[in-house]
Amino acid sequence: xxxxxxxxxxxxxxxxxxxxxxxxxxxxxxxxxxxxxxxxxxxxxxxxxxxxxxxxxxxxxxxxxxxxxxxxxxxxxxxxxxxxxxxxxxxxxxxxxxxxxxxxxxxxxxxxxxxxxxxxxxxxxxxxxxxxxxxxxxxxxxxxxxxxxxxxxxxxxxxxxxxxxxxxxxxxxxxxxxxxxxxxxxxxxxxxxxxxxxxxxxxxxxxxxxxxxxxxxxxxxxxxxxxxxxxxxxxxxxxxxxxxxxxxxxxxxxxxxxxxxxxxxxxxxxxxxxxxxxxxxxxxxxxxxxxxxxxxxxxxxxxxxxxxxxxxxxxxxxxxxxxxxxxx
Numbered sequence: 001x002x003x004x005x006x007x008x009x010x011x012x013x014x015x016x017x018x019x020x021x022x023x024x025x026x027x028x029x030x031x032x033x034x035x036x037x038x039x040x041x042x043x044x045x046x047x048x049x050x051x052x053x054x055x056x057x058x059x060x061x062x063x064x065x066x067x068x069x070x071x072x073x074x075x076x077x078x079x080x081x082x083x084x085x086x087x088x089x090x091x092x093x094x095x096x097x098x099x100x101x102x103x104x105x106x107x108x109x110x111x112x113x114x115x116x117x118x119x120x121x122x123x124x125x126x127x128x129x130x131x132x133x134x135x136x137x138x139x140x141x142x143x144x145x146x147x148x149x150x151x152x153x154x155x156x157x158x159x160x161x162x163x164x165x166x167x168x169x170x171x172x173x174x175x176x177x178x179x180x181x182x183x184x185x186x187x188x189x190x191x192x193x194x195x196x197x198x199x200x201x202x203x204x205x206x207x208x209x210x211x212x213x214x215x216x217x218x219x220x221x222x223x224x225x226x227x228x229x230x231x232x233x234x235x236x237x238x239x240x241x242x243x244x245x246x247x248x249x250x251x252x253x254x255x256x257x258x259x260x261x262x263x264x265x266x267x268x269x270x271x272x273x274x275x276x277x278x279x280x281x282x283x284x285x286x287x288x289x290x291x292x293x294x295x296x297x298x299x300x301x302x303x304x305x306x307x308x309x310x311x312x313x314x315x316x317x318x319x320x321x322x323x324x325x326x327x328x
Contacts, residue, residue, distance in 0.1 A: 009168035011091045012184075016084040016177045017276075018269050028085045034284050035078040041287030042067040045297070052300035058136040059121050063290065065145055066114045066247075070283035073107035076100060077178040077279050084177065094168075097179040098160055104178065105156035108278075109206055113148040115248055116210045119217035120144075122241050127224040155206055162198060166190040176272055178279070211252055218245070246289045247282075254278040 019027050045067040049055045080100070084090035092100070124135050159181060166188040174183050181199070185192045221241065254277040291297045 009094060009172045011093050012097050012168075012172045012174050012179065014080070014084050014090045014092055014177060014179075015173065015175045016081065016090055017272060019085075024085055028082060031078060031085070031280065032082060034280060035074060035082070038074045038078075038280075038284040038287075039071055041284065041291075042071040044301075045287050045290060046071075048297060048300045048304060051304055054303075055296060055300050058141045059118065059125075060296070061141050061145065062114055062118045062121060065148070066111060066118070067287065069107045069110040069114060070286050072103070073111060074280060074283040076103045076107060081177045092179065097184070098163060100179045101163060101181055101184075102156045102160040105159055106152050109152035109155050110148055111251065112207065112210050113151060114145075115244070115251065116213050116217075117144045117148065118244050119214040119248070122244060123217040123220050126221050126241075151206070155202060158198065158202070159195075162195050166192065166195070176275070178275075180275070207255065211256070214248055214252075243290045247286055250282045250285060251278060254282070 017027065046064050049060045049064040049067075077100070080092065121136060125132050128135060163181070163184065166184075167190045168184075168187060169189050171187050174180070174187070176183050181195075185195055218241070254274055291301070
């Protein structure tokens with residue numbers, strides 16, 4: 001293939017969401033609010049974990065990376081979606097489309113592997129509580145995080161480079177709100193057999209295996225709880241794992257339903273709606289799930305807010321006034 005063939009299409013047209021023109025402003029405000037909530041919520045989680053020393057543990061190291069991944073993953077697609085909804089010519093350059101594919105795989109896979117690391121962390125915490133500190137050492141935790149980043153970088157780069165070998169001619173309309181790789185393969189005029197094989201193999205390795213590892217971790221957790229059944233133990237395990245299980249269900253439920261168990265009657269509209277679940281909704285809900293179901297996060301928020309109040313100039317003035325009042 002020549003370089004000329006690769007640059008025949010200089011841009012793609014993203015159709016966006018199937019929304020009636022009269023409702024575009026309403027949905028624009030909705031998605032903007034969801035995106036700002038995602039950014040703010042995940043930033044709060046990251047800042048709390050950095051500022052509060054009580055959260056400097058393996059689980060919250062993984063959670064901070066997960067929040068960063070959610071923030072970036074949402075930023076790959078939602079800002080472009082908002083631009084499309086405000087634009088009469090919803091185009092994206094060829095290079096921009098490749099960049100979107102790269103970062104989509106990078107941060108999507110990163111969340112996938114971080115969920116596995118968090119499941120293993122919960123497995124060790126519940127099944128081997130006396131050895132937790134020695135097993136989940138700082139060195140192992142940093143190695144797991146680094147491994148997540150290396151694997152996802154390799155996977156994202158692989159798919160992006162394979163896309164550059166394809167040619168695109170007249171048909172450049174993408175019936176989606178982002179550069180979905182499966183949609184681009186249908187538009188290509190080249191032989192996409194290699195891309196399809198690589199997608200199938202890597203999906204099996206990078207999606208199915210992590211999901212099975214998470215299932216194995218929670219199977220071990222459940223069997224450990226059942227060996228010594230007690231209401232207190234069950235409550236502790238549920239409070240420890242409840243947030244993580246909720247996030248796992250949200251993420252894998254939509255991804256598996258869309259990619260691993262595709263339905264014959266899946267229309268572009270249905271696929272677009274399902275994609276919205278794991279690209280927009282899940283990153284927004286994750287901070288709420290962890291903050292509402294996690295005592296440590298709530299405690300950290302109270303401590304950080306209390307420190308800020310007690311160290312502010314107004315707090316000092318108020319404290320001095322109270323001291324003076326009691327002396328009188």
